Amino acid sequence: MNLSSLSFFRSLRTGNKQFAVVGLGRFGRAVCASLHNLGYEVLGVDSDERRVAQILTDQLVSHAVQLDSTQPAALKEAGLFEFDTVIVAIGNYVEESVITTMNLKEAGVAHVVAKASSEIHDKLLRKVGADHVIFPEHEMGCSLARSLTKPNILERFELDPDHSIVEAVVPAEFDGKTIAELELRSRYGLNLLAVSRGDKFEINPYPVMRLQKGSVMVVIGSNRCIDRLPTA
Template structure:
């Protein structure tokens, strides 16, 4: 097994995922759909068989990730990036992350279920900690309060890029007419209709149309001014 992955460790689009629960399978499925080579691992033989049957991964292995010897024998230490998708079993995920760190894995992305869990993961060597349940909850709450926001990309705690429906008050007016930078403190970086290619750096004098979507960048405070118009 180790020799198999040694031959591939130089490939930049090659990942290992430990934990074949819903989150882990989703990560594997998405990575594979993007052309990446994926190894999936879990201690539950039923889950290993499941991902093998569903062709979610390129190779699946049953192992106890709290055993560094098992990780080494399976070639997990040969990966540049390993995702620890265990999450709900705190001790197991922390020990697994520590084992990967001590095995000199460069990038360890670990799922956390709580803030304390996340801090523990960071202390034992996680390069990045993700909170999928927390992020899904925040996304749902935002969509309920501001349903006109289609997608949000947080640049940092204070600034974001959002895809938003063009407010009715903007229809028929141009970016120049609206003076968005002066009046709202935001910049439009793309315009288009859903399902069609977006125009990057759009013509600032062209009138906005009904049903248009726009990608805008700015502080969260300023972006709220725009998104509140569609409520």
């Protein structure tokens, strides 16, 4: 997640209890199931009657309809334009995905999240007004690569393409040393924001605090500097 993503999610209404998901493939079904299990009302939409029937049978949505989402009249009749947030989970059919997104935005849907399958797809979705575009496969691939090469980094919040805040396991090299002794800012170009103490975090810890191997620290800095941290 980066700052542009954060601004989008901040714009969502906290009281919104209804979502619509267009496209009931694996990704769309997962979104429906997660939202439904969290207690939200979910409308599932797909052009494939079998997918609509299956998701109703599996009880992963509140309602589901079969329709052609490239047709504005069909979307209007099904009430899609009345939703505050619609997820366009059509990834493999670019034309259908883009037209659906355009139809929703032109009708005034406030928040449209769309799944992209390529950079060109991403650009097209943004041009027709998608508020937030995601690359599930790309994001999972990047996350896996980071996990394999930097297993000590547990979470990453991207501030921009070059800077992040990360939650990382304190490496053995830091064990028993105080924050002052580590000189994270001068040696690594990083600022320490918090250190775990049992189940809680101590924010802005004192320089005399000693770090323990296996505990968790939160640091901010450039990705280049973060990559220089010793592995756990």
